[in-house]
Amino acid sequence: xxxxxxxxxxxxxxxxxxxxxxxxxxxWAIMEVCGGQxxxxxxxxxxxxxxxxxxxxxxxxCPVCVTPLEIIDKALAIAARPEVTFxxxxxxxxxxxxxxxxxxxxxxxxxxxxxxxxxxxxxxAQQRPDREVVFFGIGFETTAPANAMAVVQAERLGLTNxxxxxxxxxxxxxxxxxxxSPRNRVQAFLxxxxxxxxxxxxxxxxxxxxxxxxxxxxxxxxxxILEGIRRAVTQLEAGRAELENAYPRAVRPEGNQPAQAVLxxxxxxxxxxxxxxxxxxxxxxxxxxxxxxxxxxxxxxVGHINTAESPLCRSGEVLQGLLKPNQCPAFGxxxxxxxxxxxxxxxxxxxxxxxxxxxxxxxxxxxxVAR
Amino acid sequence: MCLGIPGRVIAxxxxxxxxxxxxxxxxxxKDVCLSYLPDIQVGDYTIVHVGFAITQLDEQSAKETLALFxxxxxxxxxxxQDDEEATA
Ligand code: SF4
Numbered sequence: 314x315x316x317x318x319x320x321x322x323x324x325x326x327x328x329x330x331x332x333x334x335x336x337x338x339x340x341w342a343i344m345e346v347c348g349g350q351x352x353x354x355x356x357x358x359x360x361x362x363x364x365x366x367x368x369x370x371x372x373x374x375c376p377v378c379v380t381p382l383e384i385i386d387k388a389l390a391i392a393a394r395p396e397v398t399f400x401x402x403x404x405x406x407x408x409x410x411x412x413x414x415x416x417x418x419x420x421x422x423x424x425x426x427x428x429x430x431x432x433x434x435x436x437x438a439q440q441r442p443d444r445e446v447v448f449f450g451i452g453f454e455t456t457a458p459a460n461a462m463a464v465v466q467a468e469r470l471g472l473t474n475x476x477x478x479x480x481x482x483x484x485x486x487x488x489x490x491x492x493x494s495p496r497n498r499v500q501a502f503l504x505x506x507x508x509x510x511x512x513x514x515x516x517x518x519x520x521x522x523x524x525x526x527x528x529x530x531x532x533x534x535x536x537x538i539l540e541g542i543r544r545a546v547t548q549l550e551a552g553r554a555e556l557e558n559a560y561p562r563a564v565r566p567e568g569n570q571p572a573q574a575v576l577x578x579x580x581x582x583x584x585x586x587x588x589x590x591x592x593x594x595x596x597x598x599x600x601x602x603x604x605x606x607x608x609x610x611x612x613x614x615v616g617h618i619n620t621a622e623s624p625l626c627r628s629g630e631v632l633q634g635l636l637k638p639n640q641c642p643a644f645g646x647x648x649x650x651x652x653x654x655x656x657x658x659x660x661x662x663x664x665x666x667x668x669x670x671x672x673x674x675x676x677x678x679x680x681x682v683a684r
Numbered sequence: 685m686c687l688g689i690p691g692r693v694i695a696x697x698x699x700x701x702x703x704x705x706x707x708x709x710x711x712x713x714k715d716v717c718l719s720y721l722p723d724i725q726v727g728d729y730t731i732v733h734v735g736f737a738i739t740q741l742d743e744q745s746a747k748e749t750l751a752l753f754x755x756x757x758x759x760x761x762x763x764x765q766d767d768e769e770a771t772a
Contacts, residue, residue: 402734429714430734430735431734431735432702432717432735455738456734458736459717459734459735459736462719462720462736466700466702469701470700507738507739510731510738511738511739534749562741562742562749563739563741563745565739569721569738571719571720572738575720
């Protein structure tokens with residue numbers, strides 16, 4: 314077994330795998346929602362250790378990948394303005410817009426900076442009252458509390474030169490959209506542990522009920538993921554659909570309530586377009602009226618933008634679990650992390666990047682699966 | 685941007701009205717906002733995401749997780765990446 318020896322706790326991993334093999338009687342398709350989980354799965358070869366009946370479908374849970382092209386193009390237009398200091402998480406810099414990316418804006422003289430926390434952008438606005446500081450506020454429910462606090466803090470400090478380009482996305486509506494798609498194959502979900510650390514698990518019960526689908530809240534380490542899969546398979550085989558928390562050390566049912574309170578104060582739910590997927594109703598957050606003056610889209614009139622995706626890129630299908638990255642004809646050829654055609658090859662949480670980084674060049678069907 | 689390594693709170697302070705802390709990730713210390721964990725104390729473990737502590741962990745699970753990340757080489761990778769991102 315190529316991979317199992319590399320587990321820190323190979324005996325526990327072996328036991329979990331054995332249990333999965335013992336209960337499984339037929340094929341099942343399980344989606345890991347979060348890109349962090351996708352990377353852990355590919356890096357640790359979990360997909361190749363599992364019995365062949367289990368297909369892991371990689372979900373859309375990479376905020377960098379699903380930020381719509383139109384917003385990226387707006388970011389590029391705002392970042393290119395001479396009065397603007399544009400702050401972003403590092404992952405966003407190489408994400409291709411229609412004609413350019415933030416790195417190119419930076420190298421042609423734009424003031425583009427990478428920050429570790431949105432509060433760094435607020436501090437910059439405080440230090441540089443002569444500059445318009447814009448923060449690129451993307452992410453799922455895990456990142457949103459940080460971005461919400463940055464807005465609260467900018468207000469508290471009376472800053473008039475701070476704003477945020479907001480493009481937040483939410484997990485539960487994405488699960489609904491996947492389940493309602495006529496092409497859906499997903500039979501169980503591993504829900505993203507850290508999203509649930511913030512939001513709790515109460516939003517998932519109704520989804521389990523509505524779609525009759527097991528949802529197991531799962532962490533990111535190899536053993537967490539194996540345990541999540543074991544519980545999902547056990548439910549599927551027993552014909553049960555329940556919400557289970559396999560990550561109790563970091564997730565409580567009620568979540569982080571102070572964070573939820575600030576989110577509620579700053580954001581309201583809105584329809585949101587997901588790159589490669591399309592519009593998902595009520596799947597995003599935008600600033601509430603009270604904080605609209607911090608909205609970079611309103612502050613900088615960037616006009617109408619015509620977007621253009623690479624005609625070769627199939628990331629929409631990758632994000633919906635319809636295509637494995639190494640089944641994309643451009644994978645590893647025209648498209649590599651150095652010359653990415655799509656966001657899923659750029660982001661450290663993107664499925665294409667995971668496949669490339671860990672050498673999955675052979676289309677999945679041709680792999681001799683380790684047993 | 686999302687892996688979430690546990691760290692230990694080693695100092696707490698007030699910066700411009702925000703509860704901030706220093707969090708030690710196995711030797712690498714970072715400034716972290718603690719506003720969302722109002723009860724967390726020095727010595728407690730937390731998972732940090734984009735500079736914000738989002739959830740508290742008990743010591744044993746935190747240590748197990750850290751050891752695992754360490755072994756897999758993921759700790760260095762993640763923190764280095766953060767550093768490069770922060771300074772690039
Ligand atoms: S390999 Fe590249 S071109 Fe193909 S889907 Fe992934 S990002 Fe798009």
